[in-house]
Amino acid sequence: MAEQTITIEIDENGKIKAETEGIKGEMCLDELQKLLEDSGDLQSMNKTDEFYQNQTINVNNKIQNKKL
Amino acid sequence: MSAVVKTTTPFINKEMLLQALDCLDFKYTIKGNEIVTERVDYYGNQKFVLTNGRYQFLHDSSANRTVYPWRNLNIKEFKTVSNFLVAVEKEYNRIYAEKLAELERIRQEQLAEQERIRLEEEMKRIEQERIAYVEKQKQAIIQKAKEQGYSIQEKKVNNKVKLVLTRNTY
Incomplete structure (x- = not known):
């Protein structure tokens, strides 16, 4: 059993920072897209080293949305 | 032959007229719609009488331009009715202008206050919108x-909302 965690921070202006942990490969981006598709325009995205590792390794991604 | 006739400013406002008399240091008594002055002519005290919405100065016509010879009319420097009325008019107009300026100042303050309230309400609206x-x-x-099967923990950290979403996969 593996735990998947997504931590989302919404600041007082509605700007969002999201970080995934334990979601493998491209799946983490899919998960974030599902959750944040209506939450504003993407400002930046940083893929960590883990993102490029194979799917058995935890992936840690950060995605940050631009505030509206 | 032509003639030029000038009238004084109509003394419409009783309060301002009384203030003008006060400023000129004239004593008077108020009797109904009459403001009786201390000026005296052949027919007695000269007075302002409310007529058709304005205070008209009633006096013996002979006292209009000349110094009245037999009574103590020579009160202060305003020896003739004309001199007296010109002086009252001058004070009345000054008080009137001051009153207008004061009302304008109050109006401007109220406008400023209204604008301040409007801006505050606008700020509140924007804040509530945010x-x-x-x-x-x-x-x-x-x-x-x-919908995607996450359990959700919500926290408030430094004015930020923090959502921690977790789910287990097999």
Whole structure:
């Protein structure tokens, strides 16, 4: 059993920072897209080293949305 | 032959007329619609009488331009009725202008106050709009997270909403 965690921070202006942990490969981006598709325009995205590792390794991604 | 006739400013406002007399240091008594002055002519005290919406100065016509010879009319420097009325008119107009300026100042203050209130309300509206937006955004994320099987923990950290979404996969 593996735990998947997504931590989302919404600041007082509605700007969002999201970080995934334990979601493998491209799946983490899919998960974030599902959750944040209506939450504003993407400002930046940083893929960590883990993102490029194979799917058995935890992936840690950060995605940050631009505030509206 | 032509003639030029000038009238004084109509003394419409009783309060300002009394103030003008006060400023000129004239004593008077008020009797109904009459303001009786201390000036005296052949027919007695000269007085302002409210007539057709204005205070008209009633006096013996012979006292209009000349110094009255047999009574103590020579009160202060205003020896003739004309001199007296010109002086009253001058004070009345000065008081009137001051009153207008004061009313204009109050009006401007009220406008400034109204503008301040409007800006405050606008700020509140914008703030409420922002709070509502953030709440809506949060609820949308929570709804989607639930649909995808995440359990949700919500915290407030430094004015930021922190959502921790977790789920287990096998």
